[in-house]
Amino acid sequence: MVSVELVAVGTELLLGQLVDTNTAFVAHRLADAGVDVYASHAVGDNRERIVSTLRSALSRADGVVTTGGLGPTVDDLTKEAVCDALGLDTELDQASLNKMEDFFTAVGRTMRENNVKQAMIPRGARVLPNAHGTAPGFVAFGADGTFVACMPGVPGEMKPMLTEHLVPFLRERYALSTGVTTRVLRTVNIAESEIDHRIADLFRASENPKIAVLAHGGRCDVKIMAKASSPQDAQGMIAPLQAEIERRLDGFVFGHDGETLEGVIHDLLQRHQLTVSVAESCTGGRIAAALTRTPGSSKSFVGGVVAYDNSVKISHLGVARQTLDSFGAVSEQVVCEMALGAVERLASTLAISTTGIAGPDGATREKPVGLVWIALAGTNGTVNARRTEFPGNRAAIQDRATTAALGMLWKYLTAWEPNVPRPT
């Protein structure tokens, strides 16, 4: 087992004008190889701060992997900082110098003194050849057995250097035989705190496999990550834990890994030979937009009406003017008439409807911002409505109501036939 921290060098990473994608790539490849990535850092082109970051990282981990700061200019300082941190001087790597000279001859340019600087490496370091550029990478060693591996920041040079040279080196040196396999359980209709309440003991008991809960926009993913010497072994470690979590979250897990809620809904509709339409007021087209994300959705999604103005609720969905007058547009009666109207007029077998107050205006004492009615017209003329008050601003209310509507449709579809096989 070996642990590392990552250090990305470059002031441009700290101005926020570009997103650092190197770190995720390096972390992913190292994790796959069984390396424990403890932390990652981005630091500007400042020698003192790079040294300080390297030293504190080496106090926690077996080694450090850096990207960037190996170029020929004065603000490329990674190599100098590594020498400072490990107490080393530099030596010329003749093979790298020869290669560089060949390169400059080939392109007909003059090699500058600052290019020679690129062929200098920390004394005793092992070179990581650069097949796609002039600056070699290297692994430098401290007296205490720690190491610092340095690669260029240009993704096209760094990526092959990592996979073809650094990972094989680490595998061999640390006799790595393990990798990480991940399984994601995707849930809907349940809060993060409720998931935590149900599985916290599993969380605490298990370091490998490790469990994580990630919430995003009204949906939660439960991730199970296992480290093992083969994907088969990892799978064997994940299986019983997955079964236990699925048992405790029964009725909330809609899919796994890359599956989407709208994709699972599409498959269920297809399997049962059902179609759906929508009648949206406060969600303003978002449910339709979600349902049409899935390729082939025209087979299960008929279409919909965005009935923002009351006149459209009447003209296109057949909501009775009297219902609107008596109960108001945001009411159980109206949301039910919308769903039933969609089934009838759009000729679908199911329909989902929404009406609510997304705000910031339009609230009354009885009907606050965030109040949303969602209805589902099922087969055989049935209709079911649910009232929810969603927190957050206009965008959050619109998004959460959309997720809740899809969650309601999914729930209906899974229960539609008693023995629906679970989508896998």
Next chain:
Amino acid sequence: MVSVELVAVGTELLLGQLVDTNTAFVAHRLADAGVDVYASHAVGDNRERIVSTLRSALSRADGVVTTGGLGPTVDDLTKEAVCDALGLDTELDQASLNKMEDFFTAVGRTMRENNVKQAMIPRGARVLPNAHGTAPGFVAFGADGTFVACMPGVPGEMKPMLTEHLVPFLRERYALSTGVTTRVLRTVNIAESEIDHRIADLFRASENPKIAVLAHGGRCDVKIMAKASSPQDAQGMIAPLQAEIERRLDGFVFGHDGETLEGVIHDLLQRHQLTVSVAESCTGGRIAAALTRTPGSSKSFVGGVVAYDNSVKISHLGVARQTLDSFGAVSEQVVCEMALGAVERLASTLAISTTGIAGPDGATREKPVGLVWIALAGTNGTVNARRTEFPGNRAAIQDRATTAALGMLWKYLTAWEPNVPRPT
């Protein structure tokens, strides 16, 4: 002047399965406010390592800004680590607890003990209110004057907390005056390469103010950034450059800074006392979703029909069956009938319609994936259609067609009356 380091907390950031975009956002906003960002770090859900990272960061910088690890679960450890690093215990923030209780009552769910944990903050800390979720942020203070500011990792909660609470707090506490002032010119209906061609010389000539072009989903922003000791001075540096760029991009700049295309469209519709409806096939509700993003959009947006299935084009928009049979659903004739049908049946003054092939299936030799017809039915029974072939996958085609439809509507509205004052 104040210096900070950033710490993103979460094991998922170190597995390389997601790219951390929070850090770039926070770095950007802080740099704009004149804060020196020395370094950024990502660390897993491990209390000891979070503490060690915080301590070494505080040895180099005046403060630390963290994201993530404030949730209710057992692997949310940021608050505990901050208390360890600064030598503080926690206290209850009653306001946050009350807000949380209201939330759980409203949604009809039971508050768990682990939710109460979210209302605990380090003793003496200043609360950063969370308008979009339950977990409050805070700024905790060390005995030596250093600080650690903690925000949630959910971008929708973190971003407003940063701009509305943390940045103003830092500005006031450190009397920040040298800052970067940014002016954004927002364009539509013009390609990034065409913008580059028109303003490349200005680009090269100017270091401060600096110019950047950022493309996203069929729209481009031109950013002008000036560094100066006061916003007024920066404004004075930006003004002549802005005027020159606007002259060169005449007819493509729809707004500035935080203005949105749909917001500008809403204002123009209101000013001219016009209303719009939509008839969407391949965009599947996305134009309606965009138009309803703006608060108060019910005043200018009547509603729409998502006519995915041909039967809906006939029943809800009055498209003639013969037109569909003769020309196919993806045709100039059908898209025009859709727009005219929407104006008539939804009783709006304008309507925008789309029909196309988002793929991956459904293409023919004459009608490739990416082919989209967009029509605009104007006042007085006029209708205008445009054919475009959009590149990219299904999601990109759906998004670009939506932007193009909004761009067409905006163009029509700006030309509608010869002397429309520019939205500012």
